[in-house]
Amino acid sequence: MKVSREQMAVNRERILEAAGRLFRERGFDNVGVADVMREAGMTHGAFYGHFASKEALAAEAAAHALEKTTARWNEILDSAGERGLREIVDSYLSPKHRDAPGGGCAIASLGAEVSRQESELREAFAGEIGQMLEALAAYMPGNSQEHRKEQAMALLAQMVGAIVISRALGRKAMSDEVLAAARKAVKLGS
Amino acid sequence: MKVSREQMAVNRERILEAAGRLFRERGFDNVGVADVMREAGMTHGAFYGHFASKEALAAEAAAHALEKTTARWNEILDSAGERGLREIVDSYLSPKHRDAPGGGCAIASLGAEVSRQESELREAFAGEIGQMLEALAAYMPGNSQEHRKEQAMALLAQMVGAIVISRALGRKAMSDEVLAAARKAVKLGS
DNA sequence: ATTATCTATAGATCTATAGATAATGC
DNA sequence: ATTATCTATAGATCTATAGATAATGC
Numbered sequence: 001m002k003v004s005r006e007q008m009a010v011n012r013e014r015i016l017e018a019a020g021r022l023f024r025e026r027g028f029d030n031v032g033v034a035d036v037m038r039e040a041g042m043t044h045g046a047f048y049g050h051f052a053s054k055e056a057l058a059a060e061a062a063a064h065a066l067e068k069t070t071a072r073w074n075e076i077l078d079s080a081g082e083r084g085l086r087e088i089v090d091s092y093l094s095p096k097h098r099d100a101p102g103g104g105c106a107i108a109s110l111g112a113e114v115s116r117q118e119s120e121l122r123e124a125f126a127g128e129i130g131q132m133l134e135a136l137a138a139y140m141p142g143n144s145q146e147h148r149k150e151q152a153m154a155l156l157a158q159m160v161g162a163i164v165i166s167r168a169l170g171r172k173a174m175s176d177e178v179l180a181a182a183r184k185a186v187k188l189g190s
Numbered sequence: 191m192k193v194s195r196e197q198m199a200v201n202r203e204r205i206l207e208a209a210g211r212l213f214r215e216r217g218f219d220n221v222g223v224a225d226v227m228r229e230a231g232m233t234h235g236a237f238y239g240h241f242a243s244k245e246a247l248a249a250e251a252a253a254h255a256l257e258k259t260t261a262r263w264n265e266i267l268d269s270a271g272e273r274g275l276r277e278i279v280d281s282y283l284s285p286k287h288r289d290a291p292g293g294g295c296a297i298a299s300l301g302a303e304v305s306r307q308e309s310e311l312r313e314a315f316a317g318e319i320g321q322m323l324e325a326l327a328a329y330m331p332g333n334s335q336e337h338r339k340e341q342a343m344a345l346l347a348q349m350v351g352a353i354v355i356s357r358a359l360g361r362k363a364m365s366d367e368v369l370a371a372a373r374k375a376v377k378l379g380s
Numbered sequence: 381a382t383t384a385t386c387t388a389t390a391g392a393t394c395t396a397t398a399g400a401t402a403a404t405g406c
Numbered sequence: 407a408t409t410a411t412c413t414a415t416a417g418a419t420c421t422a423t424a425g426a427t428a429a430t431g432c
Binding site for chain 1: 215217219220297299301302303315319323341346352354357358368371374375
């Protein structure tokens with residue numbers, strides 16, 4: 001049942017993708033290695049040929065998920081500039097994002113859990129948050145780099161908090177209102 | 191080893207308090223019934239005389255924790271009015287709160303996990319978030335009730351997101367900067 | 381007599397590993 | 407020959423329960 005060197009790389013990527021989705025949907029503790037492997041189309045035992053432990057997978061998958069979000073944002077910002085910023089904010093603060101955590105922002109879905117983990121995962125995650133803030137800061141209003149970074153931090157906090165609250169509220173009307181209130185509160189340059 | 195009716199009520203409260211602290215510190219899944227009972231000074235088996243299941247405890251403990259935060263806020267607001275609002279915001283967005291999740295805001299520590307749970311817990315938690323928003327809205331700037339509620343939602347989102355991000359960042363300098371940026375971004379009436 | 385708590389354990393679940401299997405790639 | 411994957415399982419952990427114990431309260 002051995003597969004080719006190329007196929008193995010594909011399989012590893014498939015495990016990372018499945019893990020990224022499942023972890024964001026259910027949280028680290030409610031996803032077993034066997035769940036991830038089933039989702040990726042392999043057996044439980046094959047996992048340990050790709051990763052040293054569940055913890056190592058969690059670190060890679062969480063960072064990988066955040067990285068993909070930042071990459072998407074950078075694409076939008078590079079092509080649409082400040083208008084892209086508004087697009088990112090409105091998309092983040094949408095019921096669609098709230099209802100699809102599996103492909104959404106990992107800070108909102110896994111941030112609290114990451115903060116309880118030590119070492120590897122924490123470091124990787126913190127680094128990716130830094131990248132994300134830099135991406136936003138480049139297009140924030142403000143006359144100094146420092147001010148723009150500050151604005152980016154406040155904006156990201158506004159967005160993450162709104163999604164966390166709206167998800168906790170569930171499908172209630174108030175949930176949509178929280179998203180709308182946050183969208184309205186975000187003032188972007190001219 | 192039977193205790194008095196009164197003592198039993200005290201014991202139940204002690205379980206709730208221990209659970210509230212441990213759940214906020216480690217998350218629901220990383221706390222066992224035995225951990226809670228050890229912390230409360232009883233044995234594992236005694237738990238099921240007080241609560242039907244771990245899930246029932248989680249629902250009560252999470253709602254209870256949020257309720258206590260809202261009660262504290264209402265006390266401050268009743269005595270200090272709009273000035274109290276600034277006090278609440280600055281205290282929420284402090285390194286002290288970031289570093290002490292066990293007694294802090296349950297939305298920031300447990301919000302994401304709550305949103306993955308069904309029924310009881312979700313409902314109780316959503317109701318408490320509503321109470322919390324009402325407490326804030328009463329003292330928010332704005333000329334209509336609707337506008338104040340909207341402002342309260344945006345404020346709570348700003349605060350929750352900043353704590354989630356700052357905790358994920360750990361003890362890095364950027365963590366303090368996020369809190370400071372959020373404090374600065376919160377504009378309260380006159 | 382009632383019942384809150386304790387001791388002990390059943391049953392389920394999860395991570396990680398050991399050894400077998402079979403396809404790749406030198 | 408090498409090695410990615412599979413089967414099977416050991417060992418740990420956790421929820422919930424059963425039966426025993428001992429103090430309360432009618």
